[in-house]
Amino acid sequence: MLRGTSQGLEFVFSDDGAAALALFQRRLGERPEFYRGSVATASFAELVPSNELLRDLVSLTNQFGIELRGVYGAVDVATVAEANGLAYLGLRQRESPRAVTDLGRRRASRSSAVLTDAARSLEADFAGARADLAARRVRRPLRVAAANLTAVAARPASSIVDAVATRYYRGTVRGGQSLQQVGNIVVVGDVNPGAELVASGDIVVFGTLRGTAHAGAQGDRAARVAALKLSPTQLRIATCIAAGDGDRRGEPEEARIEGERIVIVPVSGARP
Numbered sequence: 001m002l003r004g005t006s007q008g009l010e011f012v013f014s015d016d017g018a019a020a021l022a023l024f025q026r027r028l029g030e031r032p033e034f035y036r037g038s039v040a041t042a043s044f045a046e047l048v049p050s051n052e053l054l055r056d057l058v059s060l061t062n063q064f065g066i067e068l069r070g071v072y073g074a075v076d077v078a079t080v081a082e083a084n085g086l087a088y089l090g091l092r093q094r095e096s097p098r099a100v101t102d103l104g105r106r107r108a109s110r111s112s113a114v115l116t117d118a119a120r121s122l123e124a125d126f127a128g129a130r131a132d133l134a135a136r137r138v139r140r141p142l143r144v145a146a147a148n149l150t151a152v153a154a155r156p157a158s159s160i161v162d163a164v165a166t167r168y169y170r171g172t173v174r175g176g177q178s179l180q181q182v183g184n185i186v187v188v189g190d191v192n193p194g195a196e197l198v199a200s201g202d203i204v205v206f207g208t209l210r211g212t213a214h215a216g217a218q219g220d221r222a223a224r225v226a227a228l229k230l231s232p233t234q235l236r237i238a239t240c241i242a243a244g245d246g247d248r249r250g251e252p253e254e255a256r257i258e259g260e261r262i263v264i265v266p267v268s269g270a271r272p
Contacts, residue, residue, distance in 0.1 A: 002027050009040035009066065017044075017053045021060065028064045036065035043092045044073035054084040166201075173197070173211065182218075193233055202226070212236075215255075226254040226267060237262055 001012040002024055013020045028035060042049075042057060049057075054071075061068040070087035071077055078088035167181040168188070175194025179185055184201040195211035197203050200218040205227035214236035216223030221238045230253040235242045237255065242262040252267040 005041075008069075009035065009038050011040060011042040011057065013042065013044045013047050013049065015047065017047060017049055021053065021056055024057075025060060028060070028066075032064055038065075039067045039069055041069055041089060042071045044071060044077055045092070046074060048074065048076045049080055051080060051083060054080060054086065058084065058086070167199075172207075175211070191227075199223070213255075221257050224254050224256045226252065228252045230255065230264060235262055 001014075001020075003010050003012060011020070011024055040061060042054075049071075058068055068086065070089040071081045072089045072092035073081075074091070081088045165181075166184040166186055167179065168186050169179055170188045172189045173179060173187060173191040173195040175192045178196040178198070179187070180198040182200050185197050185199040185203045187197070187203075187205045187207065189205075190207040191197060191205055191209045191211040191213070193210045196214075197205075197211065198214045198217050200216065200220060200223075202223050203213050203215045203225045205213075205225075207227065208229040209225070209227035209232050211232065212234045213225045213232055215225045216238040217236075219238050221240075223237055225232075225235055225237065229250055233243075235255050237257050240257055240260065240262050242255070253264050254267050255262050255264045257263075
């Protein structure tokens, strides 16, 4: 039997050492890279292995990149182990086995285990990453946002006041995400390459903007895009478009329309 323990892999031999060795050869051969870099021990219980069996076991573990650290067994095993350069570890203490090849059972047991606070936090992070990947596959085209903006423009002025608002997003906007808002967008965090911000009003990023930003998407030429570090892939304000020019200086900057083009100025020099 090949099993996992708290110390690593364990090769458990019963009465027929040659048959067990053949089984291990087959199991390791099914996933040759899976066990590479592992540490292992061998347990012989009442069986006293021959020199040939131990040499074959050492050869097998070396073949698959497994470090064999020692053997368990009766006192008679010690002599054979030392003759083959292996440490004798004494009698094996009882430990609940975990079959390393039964991945289905292991995954099922993990799902029912009690998680620590740290593990829950990691699980939430992975869930967020999975959601972002899903968003890449189903992200809405920009024409949907444009249709929404047109619909808002057709409403009475009193209802537009309630509809136009600022969307506040805290955290990193990852590649593939798209934030769209009838109103302004404020991001407290970085906007990675491949991410997209679309707003009918201003866009403000308290971090580094490396994705695509489209402010004034309804045609507002007075809209602006500002960030602590402005290094976008592409900037759009109303109908004007500007391509990014790589990493810029580290001071806060603002993009706005002057004439018929987008200009970028330090926030300290921006107009009121």
